[in-house]
Amino acid sequence: MAKVVVVTSGKGGVGKTTSTAALGAALAQFGQNVVVVDFDVGLRNLDLVMGAERRVVYDLINVTQGIAKLPQALIRDKRLERLALLPASQTRDKDALTEDGVARVINSLKQMFDWVICDSPAGIERGATLAMRFADTAIVVTNPEVSSVRDSDRIIGILDAKTVKAERGERVDKHLLISRYDPARAARGEMLSIDDVLDILSTPLLGIIPESEEVLRASNLGSPVTFNNPSSAPARAYLDAARRLMGEEVEMTIPTEKQGFLGKLFGRRAA
């Protein structure tokens, strides 16, 4: 049975799109059939992070309006055929996305894939509520920083109220993905620790993604970090998180960069 996952956060810039791309790619690397769906109407970016921006023909709204059939709008990843992207529209008309339309598309996608991963826009407006509307599972991306934690708390409340599952009296399975974490700064008391964040949000942890230059490198190239450098610290963190999503028991660690001989010699970081 296909699982519908929403990647959400409330706050912008915390790593929703990066995480959607990386987790989607990671699940596909484990043999799953995955589609990542961009819900950020008017400001799509998942296509760019996935490296498919030059191949967009049709989008989510074209499909909901019947202008294009779903298989025509899906862009198959060139590196891994089992991974597909459904891009958002660049239209400025946000009302073009309707609940019925989204319901139909999600239901069709569930027949075709094992995982339907919805990349939510920032905020709590229509795009964000529609992205989470049909979710079985929610991944709340949080930075260890006050405004992000506060917005995550808001979003957790909305997940418990405004999703189809919540309205049926069921529960959306919620997970926290802490990104841009710097263990050294947390140890020095300069950054909220993992325990602080978990304590405040009391939501189970899916993974800890360390702050890393690999993330920018991957998005420059249009390649999810788990494809671009699978042995890097953030990639290993995302791969572990994907295994937890699949129900595996994986010990929670904060992967660190295995510095090569040259890296050690010149110590590229002194944060």
Place this chain on the structure above:
Amino acid sequence: MNLFNLFRRQGTAPVARDRLQILLAYERGSTRGAPDLLAILREEILTAVGRHVEIDSNRVNVRMDRGDKVSTLEVDIEIPNTVRMAPGGGRRKRAVPAHRSAS
């Protein structure tokens, strides 16, 4: 990561810049009223073929790749051998998958 990358650590920013330039050139054009040539060609090719044969929209596959110097547009239209002419269809024409490039 290959050996080449090892000695060229700063390699990704130029790629990012090139990708953005290609993408934004196209997006600025389409938001400022300049016609999207590829989209126009796509629609007209489908309309032209549709005048002669009934197209099953499930059997149409359109792929585009916007490049710096060259963009490609592929329109694959599957037409059964027992093809039925659409009403008012013109000359008898062998239907083949259309394949076009446009820059």
